[in-house]
Amino acid sequence: MFQLILLSCFAKIKQDRSISSVYHILKGKKSAQTIQDMRLYDLGSYFGIYKSLNRAEFDEEVRYLNKVGAISNPTDNFVYLTNKGKDILNSKNQLDIDILNGQAFEHIAPLFEKRFMLAIQVASHLRLNKLSFIPIVEDETAQKWIKEMMISKGFSANLFLSHLYDELLEIGESLSNYWMEIFVDRITSDKQVGQSIQQLSINYNKSNHDIHLILTAVFHYIFTKIEKDKYQYKLLAYISDGLWIDNSLTISARKTYEYVQQGYTIETIAKQRNLKANTIYDHLIEIAYVDKTIKWQTLLPDANYFKILEAIKKSNTGKLKDIKQLLPESISYFQIRLVIALNNEKMMG
Amino acid sequence: MKQTIEYQLENIFGHTSFKLGQKEIIxxxxxxxxxxxxxxxGSGKSVCFQLPGLIFGGTTIIVSPLLSLMVDQVKQLKASGIxxxxxxxSMLDPVKRAQVLENLYKYRLIYIxxxxLQNEFILKRLIKLNIKLFVIDEAHCISQWGHEFRPDYLKIKDIINQxxxxPVLALSATATEEVQNDILAILDRPNMKKHIYPIDRKNISLVVEDLPDRKAKIDYLIALLKQRKIPTMIYFSSRKEAEQITLILREQLxxxxxxxxxxxLEQDERLLxxxxxxxxxLDIICCTSAFGMGINKSDIRLIIHYHLPTQLESFIQEIGRAGRDGEQCISIVLYSKNDVQIPRNLFHSELPSTDITSGFINSLENLQFNTTNEIEKYVYDFQIFNETQWRFIRYHLEDFLIIQKDKLDISSEKLVQFDRFIKVKIEERLKYKHHKLNDLIEWVDHSxxxxxxxxxxxxxxxxxxxxxxxDNCGLALEEWHPKENNKFDGTSLGWKERLRWVLLQEKNNESNAERNH
Structure with a gap:
């Protein structure tokens, strides 16, 4: 699954962007550049699906894909898919990876998983009146959430478990048995202690990466279901309560956005927040993707706006460097990125 | 009072009687x-301070050298409702740490x-507390002749004085008489009351198997383990070998x-x-010495050393995890002559080489450091010493007053002296470690x-x-018939049945089945 995702990413970025940009997408890096890449190359489904990935593991996987002849040599940091790579990508069932929707769920998934796992452990012990056990999730915010749930009015471990069982059973029916075996193995209750990623990898003869991504995909599928009908999946929706915040902006950019709306200049915002002006410019790009009504006229004259728009259309590659070459020296990279951001939807058309 | 502490023992820990020595110490x-x-x-050392700590009111401080040990004890106490x-x-994140320090008075037991403890800021906070008991766990770390000497332990005396x-309670499971006397001397408490209990455990049988090579070890393991399914630990000194043998055993058994x-392994994976x-x-766990500290499992039956430990002290400690319920259990050392090289290599990674140390002393003179932090950063950035090595060097730099509380005092004269001194010290340490290893090998070869x-x-x-x-007294493994692990159920079911089982929905199942009849 991991290899298929990598191939799919490399196919989408063509050779416009380096393999590092794919790494940042998978990690869910909240930089203006990565968010722009995600939007420009339609990589939203993979955004932030693998936050614990490290660079050495990523590079190893890329080298492997080259070794088996699926991609070109990655030494110069840019790769393309060979015919073999394209065949692999086309022959495999894409449905599996289509379940992923990182852009929508990457911020919910980690917290939800912690609550979910801990809640099952706690509820199953409570149901059997066993009050002494060591929690498998050490995260304090998750523990606090569980405590509040347990003391809330009308909470019953019995009902919790039976509703959860019904909902998971229903959702699991439409996923492959194979995935659900792995998913159920991962759960800890009074009856069993969950398997580690490493153990699942050995038991199911899959890489650690694949196990992680399969578990992530099951969770994403659960989120899709909750999103569609939160009344049908009451208990799962309850576990996800409060996690559905608008995540289209980074926290820092959101702050900048507030200041911009209050009419502050970039210099003042930078000074106020003790940040470099360039960081604020990056925030503005990020904001421009989300809010097209942002007042950009102070940042670039109308005439330049249309010049840049033309250059974007003329350039075939869409690469910033190529666009810049078609324009007068006085126009900055920031201004080009701003126009790309403002016209994002039209260009994706 | 007697009634009270026995009542408290049952009330807090659920034990109905004290184990050997606990009551006298408490x-x-x-x-x-x-x-x-x-x-x-395995005799419940921690109860000796946890119980008085909880009875006293006020605060009990417990100095503990091992992170995992501390964390495990805290977890277990929390699980039992304390x-x-x-x-x-150092693992506590800064925000959380600030929050803990702000509320120190709320805690009854503070592990540190x-x-x-050397941190001025933390010490100032501790001084303000009403401290009723000061505990030094693994107290053999105080002594240079203890097997895990930790220089920072030497400063504990000054802290207690502040x-x-x-009252001070020092605890250890492995301290020779030499080490015991050292503890009293360094803490400067000659009148400390000694409660020394024999550390030999009657229910642990001792076996050494001479095996020529890796293949022989693997064959032996498979033949041995196949016969009985019992809680088993196998100790390795290399992570990689622990992983590889796991895979081989999984295939064969x-x-x-x-x-x-x-x-x-990642923290949460370890926990699982x-x-x-x-x-x-799990029936069998292949582990390094990272596993076992604070593991409170009472029915471990078999402890195998795939590699030689480095001295008798750690060996005794590791086999001590077996049979805490008093039932018969067995320790087996798989010994092949070439293995002796492994602990020897380990010694060299624990102590800095004299060449590198000399080079480092040179750079102290040339690079004009202003603070200890600058030196430390230099050491880590250029990977001059690993953590253990640096702890050793740093301690002696402090002892020489080259590194002082808030300044450095570097002069060529001092450095020349230090260079001479530290070389002797390193040699002395190495010699000592080899001596300890020889004691162990002598035991292995004993007839x-x-x-x-x-x-x-x-x-x-x-x-x-x-x-x-x-084995030398005629032990026959064939005659050993321990109670076997119950088969863990659930694994053979498909996911739907297993989900039902995991989420405790079997009852519904039964009633459905009844309805269908």
Missing amino acids: EDVINGKDVLGILPT KDVVAIN SPEM LDQP DNFSIAYYHGG IQQQFMKNQ RCRREKLYQHFQSNYSQVEEFCC
Whole structure:
């Protein structure tokens, strides 16, 4: 699954962007550049699906894909898919990876998983009146959430478990048995202690990466279901309560956005927040993707706006460097990125 | 009072009676005496301070050298319902740490690492507390002749003196008489009451198997393990070998559940493996010494050393995890002559080489450092020493007053002296470690009773056992029939049945089945 995702990413970025940009997408890096890449190359489904990935593991996987002849040599940091790579990508069932929707769920998934796992452990012990056990999730915010749930009015471990069982059973029916075996193995209750990623990898003869991504995909599928009908999946929706915040902006950019709306200049915002002006410019790009009504006229004259728009259309590659070459020296990279951001939807058309 | 502490024991920990030595130690501690307690591993050392700590009111400080040990104890206390306990160590994130320090007075038991105790800011906070008992766990770390000497332990005395002299309780499971005397001298408490209990355990049989090579070891393991499915630990000195043998055993032993555990695993993954073993969901665990500290499993039956440990002290500690329920259990060392090289290499990674140390001393003179932090950063950035090595060097730099509390005092003269001194010191340490290893090898090669030989360094006598003593006394493994692990159920079901089982929905199942009839 991991290899298929990598191939799919490399196919989408063509050779416009380096393999590092794919790494940042998978990690869910909240930089203006990565968010722009995600939007420009339609990589939203993979955004932030693998936050614990490290660079050495990523590079190893890329080298492997080259070794088996699926991609070109990655030494110069840019790769393309060979015919073999394209065949692999086309022959495999894409449905599996289509379940992923990182852009929508990457911020919910980690917290939800912690609550979910801990809640099952706690509820199953409570149901059997066993009050002494060591929690498998050490995260304090998750523990606090569980405590509040347990003391809330009308909470019953019995009902919790039976509703959860019904909902998971229903959702699991439409996923492959194979995935659900792995998913159920991962759960800890009074009856069993969950398997580690490493153990699942050995038991199911899959890489650690694949196990992680399969578990992530099951969770994403659960989120899709909750999103569609939160009344049908009451208990799962309850576990996800409060996690559905608008995540289209980074926290820092959101702050900048507030200041911009209050009419502050970039210099003042930078000074106020003790940040470099360039960081604020990056925030503005990020904001421009989300809010097209942002007042950009102070940042670039109308005439330049249309010049840049033309250059974007003329350039075939869409690469910033190529666009810049078609324009007068006085126009900055920031201004080009701003126009790309403002016209994002039209260009994706 | 007697009634009270027995009542408290049952009330807090659910034990109906004290184990050997616990009561005597606790009574002395409650009466305000300083106590040195030597108790065998697995005898419930921690109850000796947890119980008085909880009875006293006020705060009990516990200095503990090992992060995992601290964390495990805190977790276990919390699981048994005692929530006002905390561990202060370098792993605590800064926000959380600030919050803990702000509310220190709320905790009854405070576990702290010796390094954190050196922190001025933390110390100032501790001084303000009403400290009723000061505990030094693993107290052999105080002594240079202890097997895990930690220089920071030497400074504990000054700290106790700043704390309004609470009673001191020093505990260890492995301290020779030499080390015991050192503890009293360094703490400057010559009148400490000694409670020394024999550390030999009658229910642990001792076996050494001479095996020429890796293949022989693997064949032996498979033949041995196949016969009995019992809670088993196999100790390795290399992470990689622990992983590889796990894979081989998994292939060869059907119906066994086997996993590995070492310091390289992520924290939450470690927690899962540990709990699987506790619940007998795992039969065999292949581990490094990172596993076992603070593991409170009472029915471990078999402890195998795939590699030689580095000295008798750690060996005794590791086999001490077996049979805490008092049932018969067995320790087996797989020994091949070439293995001796492994601990020797380890010694060289624990101590800096004299060449590198000289080079480092040169750069101290040339690079004009202004603060200790600058030196430390230099050491880590250029990977001059690893953590253990740097701890050793740093301690001696402090001892020479080259590194002082808030300044450095570097002069060529001093550095020349230091260079000469540290070379001698390193040689001395290496020699000492080799000497300890030789003691162990002597024991391995011993041809008469292993029990007698093993404990002779630690106590004057030992309890003789009739049956199942050691291989040299005619122990026959075939005659050993321990109770086997119950088969862990659930694994053979499909996911739907298993989900039902995991979420405790079997009842519905039964009633459905009834309805269908």
